[in-house]
Amino acid sequence: xxxxxxxxxxxxxxxxxxxxxxxxxxxxxxxxxxxxxxxxxxxxxxxxxxxxxxxxxxxxxxxxxxxxxxxxxxxxxxxxxxxxxxxxxxxxxxxxxxxxxxxxxxxxxxxxxxxxxxxxxxxxxxxxxxxxxxxxxxxxxxxxxxxxxxxxxxxxxxxxxxxxxxxxxxxxxxxxxxxxxxxxxxxxxxxxxxxxxxxxxxxxxxxxxxxxxxxxxxxxxxxxxxxxxxxxxxxxxxxxxxxxxxxxxxxxxxxxxxxxxxxxxxxxxxxxxxxxxxxxxxxxxxxxxxxxxxxxxxxxxxxxxxxxxxxxxxxxxxxxxxxxxxxxxxxxxxxxxxxxxxxxxxxxxxxxxxxxxxxxxxxxxxxxxxxxxxxxxxxxxxxxxxxx
Numbered sequence: 001x002x003x004x005x006x007x008x009x010x011x012x013x014x015x016x017x018x019x020x021x022x023x024x025x026x027x028x029x030x031x032x033x034x035x036x037x038x039x040x041x042x043x044x045x046x047x048x049x050x051x052x053x054x055x056x057x058x059x060x061x062x063x064x065x066x067x068x069x070x071x072x073x074x075x076x077x078x079x080x081x082x083x084x085x086x087x088x089x090x091x092x093x094x095x096x097x098x099x100x101x102x103x104x105x106x107x108x109x110x111x112x113x114x115x116x117x118x119x120x121x122x123x124x125x126x127x128x129x130x131x132x133x134x135x136x137x138x139x140x141x142x143x144x145x146x147x148x149x150x151x152x153x154x155x156x157x158x159x160x161x162x163x164x165x166x167x168x169x170x171x172x173x174x175x176x177x178x179x180x181x182x183x184x185x186x187x188x189x190x191x192x193x194x195x196x197x198x199x200x201x202x203x204x205x206x207x208x209x210x211x212x213x214x215x216x217x218x219x220x221x222x223x224x225x226x227x228x229x230x231x232x233x234x235x236x237x238x239x240x241x242x243x244x245x246x247x248x249x250x251x252x253x254x255x256x257x258x259x260x261x262x263x264x265x266x267x268x269x270x271x272x273x274x275x276x277x278x279x280x281x282x283x284x285x286x287x288x289x290x291x292x293x294x295x296x297x298x299x300x301x302x303x304x305x306x307x308x309x310x311x312x313x314x315x316x317x318x319x320x321x322x323x324x325x326x327x328x329x330x331x332x333x334x335x336x337x338x339x340x341x342x343x344x345x346x347x348x349x350x351x352x353x354x355x356x357x358x359x360x361x362x363x364x365x366x367x368x369x370x371x372x373x374x375x376x377x378x379x380x381x382x383x384x385x386x387x388x
Contacts, residue, residue, distance in 0.1 A: 074224030081200025084214030094121030165193025203332030331367030
């Protein structure tokens with residue numbers, strides 16, 4: 001693996017770490033190691049790689065790359081972001097308690113409530129982790145993990161990572177941060193004391209909507225060793241081809257994020273001035289309750305935003321009228337993706353729970369891509385015009 005010592009800049013690391021030229025052919029891009037098993041030259045003396053479920057050179061290259069970008073000592077790649085989340089929860093057992101950000105991705109809620117609570121006996125409590133006093137108030141003697149999204153999906157609530165880490169440290173719990181919305185380009189939770197940082201690599205890391213994967217990064221060797229064992233034993237490891245696609249995407253992440261952020265500012269301005277829009281959720285807005293925190297722990301405000309329209313009918317009119325933005329689940333791609341959380345990404349959360357957490361039928365979420373800003377602004381304006 002490449003040494004990180006000679007690489008200081010983020011984009012330089014993204015391009016070079018884990019990307020040493022092939023020593024046999026001189027190929028600048030390392031080959032995809034599409035193999036399930038590896039020859040053993042002598043009985044009882046296996047090489048570094050034995051079986052691709054437990055280790056593959058292409059996957060290891062990606063893990064070295066992502067660890068460097070998150071300022072981590074270790075990274076373990078998984079077959080999906082959900083598999084990465086599931087692996088983090090494997091540190092717990094029956095009757096252990098998890099405190100979780102209340103407005104999380106619907107797939108996370110589904111995993112916690114419909115799989116892990118039933119199968120593993122883990123208890124979950126959901127709270128607005130932006131409020132550290134409220135978070136500490138639901139703590140119990142059995143609390144072993146604080147799981148946060150910051151910003152949350154889709155309401156863009158932020159949690160003070162350093163304060164959350166202090167709470168976890170004082171009580172002996174693990175702090176797990178889902179950093180998917182920000183990417184390591186804009187936020188590095190390990191710098192603020194998080195124990196485990198995860199991503200759906202499907203999103204901004206890959207950036208091209210053509211790969212599914214996940215990763216967990218940590219500075220603790222004991223956690224990394226356990227994660228590697230979990231990955232090998234449960235089998236939810238990333239394929240070599242997916243790893244290659246993700247690393248290809250990572251190389252342009254900084255450029256994509258900068259372009260998307262600039263366009264996001266313009267879309268936020270359009271939404272904020274429109275009479276049909278009731279509220280805009282974006283931490284870059286000065287009136288966002290966590291704006292000051294965003295400036296402290298993030299290097300940019302990101303390319304995700306949400307906004308409230310009057311109701312489902314208004315949301316449908318707007319979404320059906322769009323011509324450039326793509327109505328689809330997921331986020332972080334080069335194309336601008338727009339979705340209706342209540343019926344798409346968060347449909348697995350019961351309606352009453354969604355409403356309690358502020359995810360109404362008029363809520364719309366946008367993941368801003370890299371198209372020409374003028375085209376996206378015009379598309380949004382013509383769709384909004386249908387509502388007045």
